[in-house]
Structure formats: structure tokens, C-alpha cells
Amino acid sequence: MLLHLLNRSPQSPSVYRDLGEAFGAGDHLLLIEDACYAALPPSSAVLEPFAGRVSVLREDLISRGLAERVSPDIAVVDMNGFLALTETHERCVSWF
Amino acid sequence: MVTTTARTLMVEGRPIGLDPEGYLVSLDDWSERVAEALAADDDRELTPAHWEVIEVLRDFYRRYEAAPAMRPLVKAVKQSLGEEKGSSIYLMQLFPESPAKVGARLAGLPKPTNCL
Amino acid sequence: MTTHPSFDIEPQDLLVVLRHPPHGTQWLREGLDVALVAAAFGQRVGLLFQGDGIFALLKDQQAGALGQKGTHSQIAMLEMYDIEALWVSEAALAERGLAREDLMLPTTSLNAEAVAKLLRCHPHTLIF
Numbered sequence: 001m002l003l004h005l006l007n008r009s010p011q012s013p014s015v016y017r018d019l020g021e022a023f024g025a026g027d028h029l030l031l032i033e034d035a036c037y038a039a040l041p042p043s044s045a046v047l048e049p050f051a052g053r054v055s056v057l058r059e060d061l062i063s064r065g066l067a068e069r070v071s072p073d074i075a076v077v078d079m080n081g082f083l084a085l086t087e088t089h090e091r092c093v094s095w096f
Numbered sequence: 097m098v099t100t101t102a103r104t105l106m107v108e109g110r111p112i113g114l115d116p117e118g119y120l121v122s123l124d125d126w127s128e129r130v131a132e133a134l135a136a137d138d139d140r141e142l143t144p145a146h147w148e149v150i151e152v153l154r155d156f157y158r159r160y161e162a163a164p165a166m167r168p169l170v171k172a173v174k175q176s177l178g179e180e181k182g183s184s185i186y187l188m189q190l191f192p193e194s195p196a197k198v199g200a201r202l203a204g205l206p207k208p209t210n211c212l
Numbered sequence: 213m214t215t216h217p218s219f220d221i222e223p224q225d226l227l228v229v230l231r232h233p234p235h236g237t238q239w240l241r242e243g244l245d246v247a248l249v250a251a252a253f254g255q256r257v258g259l260l261f262q263g264d265g266i267f268a269l270l271k272d273q274q275a276g277a278l279g280q281k282g283t284h285s286q287i288a289m290l291e292m293y294d295i296e297a298l299w300v301s302e303a304a305l306a307e308r309g310l311a312r313e314d315l316m317l318p319t320t321s322l323n324a325e326a327v328a329k330l331l332r333c334h335p336h337t338l339i340f
Contacts, residue, residue, distance in 0.1 A: 156292075159285075159288065159289075160285045160286075160288055160289040160292070161281060161285040162285065162286070162289060164292065165248075165252035165293075166252070167251070167252055167254070167293065167294070168252070168289070168292035168293050171292050171294070172292060209245070
């Protein structure tokens with residue numbers, strides 16, 4: 001069970017595609033930094049391969065003015081939630 | 097990449113620029129006389145056993161555009177000169193301290209980047 | 213090219229995933245440097261070529277027009293560092309119209325399920 005961290009906006013679709021290929025059953029995706037933009041409803045098509053297993057970091061949403069604009073099917077976690085995710089997954093893999 | 101000349105070595109009346117770590121500033125300056133001068137500068141003397149390893153190093157650089165770290169150097173020597181010489185002990189005896197670094201310097205290669 | 217079932221995957225100490233093509237950026241070179249340094253220190257290293265990273269393996273590469281070093285010499289050098297576990301994404305190859313004969317080195321191609329297993333079975337993974 002891997003926790004994948006992604007920090008690129010959906011304007012870099014190749015990283016979403018490569019991650020989709022490497023995403024295993026039971027893995028989880030956490031969107032951080034510019035990947036927060038993928039959590040907006042018009043963008044969330046790029047998240048289809050990860051449906052139900054995506055979270056987005058609250059702190060990075062807030063700094064980008066996105067806190068109220070997140071797609072309802074994406075879980076919002078704060079830093080403690082991030083920490084909890086790292087504890088419940090074997091390892092983290094960073095995509096950028 | 098610009099390498100600064102820290103000092104020069106006179107070989108057959110020509111100044112050969114060396115970088116702060118003693119490697120050739122311009123790899124084209126290399127010749128057998130330059131290798132001998134570099135060795136003398138280190139108080140080393142080159143024997144046929146050294147020369148054949150220097151040739152392996154130069155061939156490695158021609159093929160891969162990089163100086164080898166210790167493990168690939170051992171492998172390259174093994175491929176060219178046979179099992180017996182392709183060992184770190186043998187190479188350590190020829191080039192005490194660090195065969196990859198000392199060998200690269202004498203062979204006129206840049207400092208190997210993949211070994212610390 | 214055959215897709216090997218997952219039981220054929222022999223995990224290495226480190227998996228380096230290469231996603232960027234040669235020449236345009238430093239990503240590929242840096243990923244290969246990390247792999248070579250780890251191998252020089254005796255780590256067993258495997259490489260996964262994914263997305264445009266596939267182009268790193270393409271035959272007939274050269275230095276840039278102004279003499280900029282490419283990465284093909286690093287790729288050729290992998291065997292001297294005993295880096296022989298080379299995996300490629302089957303989808304990435306197909307999307308680019310490439311086949312095994314187009315690549316410089318022998319590789320094992322993996323479907324998406326096997327790519328996910330590859331990441332899972334390696335103790336350390338670095339993405340470039």
C-alpha cells in the first residue's frame with residue numbers, strides 16, 4: 001500500500017497518466033502544492049483512475065484560494081491528516 | 097563547463113594546464129609523455145602493467161564519455177585484461193589510494209563523478 | 213515483446229523511474245546519475261522507463277547540434293555498473309509506436325498491473 005504524493009497541476013497530464021499506470025489496488029493519492037488544481041470539479045477527470053482514493057492537502061488549498069471550490073468526492077486533509085496517511089501506508093512515492 | 101587552471105606542468109616545452117585536483121584542464125592535451133609527467137608529479141613510475149590499465153580507461157572514456165567508478169573499472173579491466181587483473185586488489189596495488197581517481201588522472205580523463 | 217507476469221519481477225534495492233525524454237531537460241540525466249551512483253556503491257538498481265522516458269532507450273541518439281552531451285552514453289554504460297534490470301511500460305511503447313527492435317538494450321515490458329506491482333515490491337523508489 002503506497003501513498004503517492006503529487007505536486008503538479010493537471011496542465012502536466014503525462015505525470016497523471018504515468019502515476020495512473022503505477023497506481024496499485026489499495027494505494028492512495030494525496031494532492032499537494034499545484035496538484036490542488038486537479039481537485040476543482042472541471043479538472044477532476046484526470047483523477048478518474050484514482051476515484052475514491054484521493055485526498056488533497058487543506059493548507060495548500062487555502063493558500064491558493066481553493067478551499068471552497070473542491071470537488072465533493074475528494075477528501076480534504078490537513079497536515080495531521082497527511083501524517084496519518086503516511087502512518088497507514090507502507091511508503092511514500094513522490095511524483096513531480 | 098569552464099575549468100580553471102590551478103597550475104601548469106611543463107612537458108616537452110609545452111605548458112599543460114591542471115585543474116585544482118590535478119586533472120587535465122583540456123583532455124586533448126593528453127599524450128604518453130604527459131601521462132609520464134603526471135605520474136612523476138605524483139612520484140609514481142609507469143610500468144607496462146600501468147599502461148595497459150590506462151589504455152582500458154581511455155577506451156572506457158571513448159565508449160561512454162565518462163570516467164568509470166571503481167566497480168565498472170574492475171569490470172572493464174576484467175573484460176580487457178582477464179579475470180586475474182580484474183580485481184580491486186590488483187588495481188589498488190597499481191594505483192594506491194584510489195585506482196579510479198588516480199587512473200583517470202593519469203589517463204587524461206575527467207575526475208570520475210560517480211565515486212566519492 | 214512479451215509481458216512478463218509479476219512473479220518474474222526480481223526486486224532490486226532501488227527502483228529509479230525515468231519519465232522524461234533525453235536532451236530537453238536534466239531530469240533524465242539526473243535520474244541516471246542517481247542510478248549509477250547507487251550502483252557504484254554496490255546497491256542493486258532497477259530502472260523503469262515510463263512515458264517519454266522510453267525515448268531514453270531509442271537507438272541512434274547523438275550529441276546535440278552544439279555538442280551538448282546526450283544521455284545515450286550513460287544508457288550504454290549501465291551494463292558496466294551491472295544495472296541490468298530494465299523495465300519498460302508496454303503502454304508507453306505502444307502509444308509512441310515503438311517496438312523492442314527500436315531500443316538500444318534488452319528490456320522487459322510491463323502492463324499497468326505489473327508496473328504497479330513493480331513499485332510495490334521495491335523497498336525504495338525514486339521518480340525522475
